[in-house]
Amino acid sequence: MGTNWTIDGVRVALAAKKISARELAADFYKRIESRNPELNAYLTLSPERARRQTDKIDGLVAQGKPLPPLAGVPVAIKDVISTRGIKTTCGSKILENYVPPYDATAVERLEAAGAVILGKTNCDEFAMGSSNENSAYGPVKNPLAPDRVPGGSSGGSAAVVAAGLAVASLGTDTGGSIRQPGSFCGVPAMMGSYGRVSRCGLIAFASSLDRIGPFATNVKDVAAILQVIAGRDPLDSTSTTAPVPDYGVELEKRVKGLRLGIPKEYFGEGMDAGVRKKIETGIGLFKKLGCQLVDIRMPHTDYAIASYYVIATAEASSNLARYDGVRYGLRVDDDSLLAMYRKTRGAGFGAEVKRRIVLGTYVLSAGYYDAYYLKGQKVRSLIAQDFRDAFTKVDAILTPTSPVPPFKLGERTADPLQMYLADIYTVTGSLAGVPGISVPCGKIDGKLPVGLQIFGAPFGEARVLQLAHAFEQAGGAAV
Amino acid sequence: MKISREEVLRVAELAYLDLSEAELEMYRAQIDEILEYIGKLNELDTANVEPMAQVLSDDQTADATLREDLIVPCAVAEDVLKHAPDAEPPYFRVPKVIER
Numbered sequence: 200m201g202t203n204w205t206i207d208g209v210r211v212a213l214a215a216k217k218i219s220a221r222e223l224a225a226d227f228y229k230r231i232e233s234r235n236p237e238l239n240a241y242l243t244l245s246p247e248r249a250r251r252q253t254d255k256i257d258g259l260v261a262q263g264k265p266l267p268p269l270a271g272v273p274v275a276i277k278d279v280i281s282t283r284g285i286k287t288t289c290g291s292k293i294l295e296n297y298v299p300p301y302d303a304t305a306v307e308r309l310e311a312a313g314a315v316i317l318g319k320t321n322c323d324e325f326a327m328g329s330s331n332e333n334s335a336y337g338p339v340k341n342p343l344a345p346d347r348v349p350g351g352s353s354g355g356s357a358a359v360v361a362a363g364l365a366v367a368s369l370g371t372d373t374g375g376s377i378r379q380p381g382s383f384c385g386v387p388a389m390m391g392s393y394g395r396v397s398r399c400g401l402i403a404f405a406s407s408l409d410r411i412g413p414f415a416t417n418v419k420d421v422a423a424i425l426q427v428i429a430g431r432d433p434l435d436s437t438s439t440t441a442p443v444p445d446y447g448v449e450l451e452k453r454v455k456g457l458r459l460g461i462p463k464e465y466f467g468e469g470m471d472a473g474v475r476k477k478i479e480t481g482i483g484l485f486k487k488l489g490c491q492l493v494d495i496r497m498p499h500t501d502y503a504i505a506s507y508y509v510i511a512t513a514e515a516s517s518n519l520a521r522y523d524g525v526r527y528g529l530r531v532d533d534d535s536l537l538a539m540y541r542k543t544r545g546a547g548f549g550a551e552v553k554r555r556i557v558l559g560t561y562v563l564s565a566g567y568y569d570a571y572y573l574k575g576q577k578v579r580s581l582i583a584q585d586f587r588d589a590f591t592k593v594d595a596i597l598t599p600t601s602p603v604p605p606f607k608l609g610e611r612t613a614d615p616l617q618m619y620l621a622d623i624y625t626v627t628g629s630l631a632g633v634p635g636i637s638v639p640c641g642k643i644d645g646k647l648p649v650g651l652q653i654f655g656a657p658f659g660e661a662r663v664l665q666l667a668h669a670f671e672q673a674g675g676a677a678v
Numbered sequence: 679m680k681i682s683r684e685e686v687l688r689v690a691e692l693a694y695l696d697l698s699e700a701e702l703e704m705y706r707a708q709i710d711e712i713l714e715y716i717g718k719l720n721e722l723d724t725a726n727v728e729p730m731a732q733v734l735s736d737d738q739t740a741d742a743t744l745r746e747d748l749i750v751p752c753a754v755a756e757d758v759l760k761h762a763p764d765a766e767p768p769y770f771r772v773p774k775v776i777e778r
Contacts, residue, residue, distance in 0.1 A: 300761075392734060393733040499722070502718065505715060508716065525772055527761050527762060536772055536775050545695055546696075557686060557709060560690075561681065575716075616708075632733040658734075
């Protein structure tokens with residue numbers, strides 16, 4: 200059998216008994232065995248759990264019963280998302296041996312829909328990073344360019360899909376951590392609106408920003424995964440009751456006549472010339488599809504990184520207080536409780552996580568709260584207002600996903616601020632809570648992938664998917 | 679200079695985070711540069727702007743997300759304690775907190 204599986208392809212092959220779910224999973228494990236030592240994209244494999252699920256699916260096939268939407272589809276889960284009985288490290292030494300006692304809702308829903316969980320993917324420690332180089336378990340290599348980073352923080356989830364080591368995967372996005380690695384690895388990758396997918400079981404980094412979302416080899420599959428994981432969950436009070444439309448139907452609607460905003464602020468200095476060329480060609484393709492391009496202004500864009508790094512680090516410093524060596528994870532012993540806390544956290548967290556805890560604690564501390572945290576939250580309101588204003592004029596917004604193509608391993612690790620600035624086009628949508636997708640938009644010199652980002656209005660996932668699908672069908676990946 | 683060595687020490691103390699001498703100086707310099715950058719927020723007049731307290735205020739969600747306060751079974755204690763660094767079921771064990 201070939202290696203270019205899609206969700207539909209798997210279901211058709213299973214129903215026609217061309218392959219069993221067990222054989223398909225075994226096939227994937229074989230490929231993982233040969234490629235993962237080089238890529239370092241999977242941290243943990245879960246063959247036993249996969250076997251239980253494939254037995255179930257093969258049983259349905261044998262009995263001629265209807266197959267669920269993701270029947271037998273091999274998927275991978277980012278290692279910040281809880282999986283019952285499967286080690287979940289968050290890319291951190293502090294959780295090196297942590298085995299969650301429950302599944303994240305998104306994982307539970309994927310499995311209930313028939314998906315087969317192959318294993319857990321590498322990521323920046325606690326999802327803090329833009330290159331996957333902050334993992335305590337070593338960096339992931341970009342399967343399209345092995346001397347380059349896969350992006351981050353969901354680098355492993357992007358790489359396994361790009362390398363054909365999973366049909367789809369789940370990542371998480373706080374400031375760009377799904378969309379940017381999707382862009383760097385040349386696969387579509389989506390973040391739904393804040394509240395669209397339950398965060399229950401997602402190990403928290405910044406709770407007002409964290410979102411779970413899919414990677415797949417094509418937009419239709421991204422939609423199929425989102426369909427399954429979206430929707431209200433009583434275990435996450437921020438998950439929305441807004442109905443989940445049938446994305447598969449919405450996807451096929453014509454995009455002719457839609458108004459697409461091009462915000463001037465996303466095309467300023469700092470953008471790589473090769474990226475600019477691809478994005479401009481990509482935008483031209485939407486014009487050919489009959490969309491109307493509208494120049495818009497989003498005047499607070501330039502303040503997004505500053506606002507984001509105040510809010511995200513503040514929330515992180517609070518969320519990561521739970522790693523105290525008492526209930527789970529690493530403990531470094533000491534006779535005094537407080538010294539035990541300090542030593543455990545000092546030894547268990549990596550450099551970027553410590554940096555963000557210090558910064559986040561500082562911006563929340565007495566005397567600085569108003570100047571930094573409150574100011575950051577006010578500017579966040581202004582950025583959200585930019586989006587609300589834009590969506591009174593346009594149906595969606597087009598931007599580059601990243602100002603630069605995948606950079607070389609080690610190239611940016613010395614300067615944290617420069618690394619933060621790589622998120623300049625993605626953090627805005629994170630702060631505003633709107634949905635966004637990165638969809639492949641050609642490769643520079645036929646080698647380095649570029650991603651086009653499409654933002655939609657709150658809960659406008661269907662519109663985002665529809666545009667991304669139309670773009671893909673029109674040859675967007677090869678512009 | 680936005681942040682001093684003493685302030686980094688104080689913050690690390692608040693966060694119960696042991697930092698080595700080398701880390702202390704590195705973080706001071708890096709966080710100083712980041713705070714310098716964050717200072718650009720002050721270019722914006724936000725006197726009449728409310729801080730964003732909720733991400734998407736979805737009116738239909740507001741009431742729907744309130745649930746009844748019911749006790750439901752949650753028998754995970756054994757599982758949870760199994761993975762604790764130092765447990766004596768049904769307790770977590772920690773170094774002595776109260777000095778006699």
